[in-house]
Amino acid sequence: MELVISKWVFAFSLFSWLIFSVAFSVEGLDEDSKVRGVNLGGWLVLEGWIKPSLFEGIPNPDMLDGTQVTFKSVKLQKYVCAENGGGSDISVNRDAASSWETFTLWRVSESEFQFRTVQGQFLSCYGNGCVVSATAKSASSTETFQIERNNDDRVHIKTKSGAYLQATIDNQLVADYPGNPGWDDNASTFEMSIVANNLHGDYQLGNGYGHNKAKEVLE
Known part of the structure; x- marks a missing residue:
């Protein structure tokens, strides 16, 4: 913890020194003179493109919080859809994916996620046999799902x-598949596609x- 605090103190001190030194040195320069600066983005802000290695050890790194995904039933060959962008039961009836068929992941753990629709509602399921809906305005355990994934x-x-x-x-999404599904073209298997993973x-x-x-x- 002390190392992290020291790093931020050093970065702030360096930034302050650069600002004041440039302010004093710019005065009196002619038109042909140059003022040089230093980019402190790597010190003050973490970004994957600045140092990708920081993110390489994260489990399921392509499913970070904020990632957008679609799900396609391999049995029906239809996409999971939040009708009107949310506010009603989920259907599995679309031939192509657009905004209503795109869900934003709220990552709870490396295998547990909450799914948010384009209108801001969360997918919900209140128990075995329930029809999945997109009506919840906030997320809790009934809006939390586990994803099992193969290669x-x-x-x-x-x-x-x-x-x-x-x-x-009948194109509904229901929590009632009997037993443990395999990876064949059964009703409980979906193809997941990453639409955006920019955060x-x-x-x-x-x-x-x-x-x-x-x-x-x-550290």
């Missing part, structure tokens, strides 16, 4: 109580590693 970007989505979601023949900042690093591990990485 081909096929996923299973499971509720906190252990029920697997499946796409039914790689302080929050994503801390959220991705967890408090203790993030502290070790930053």
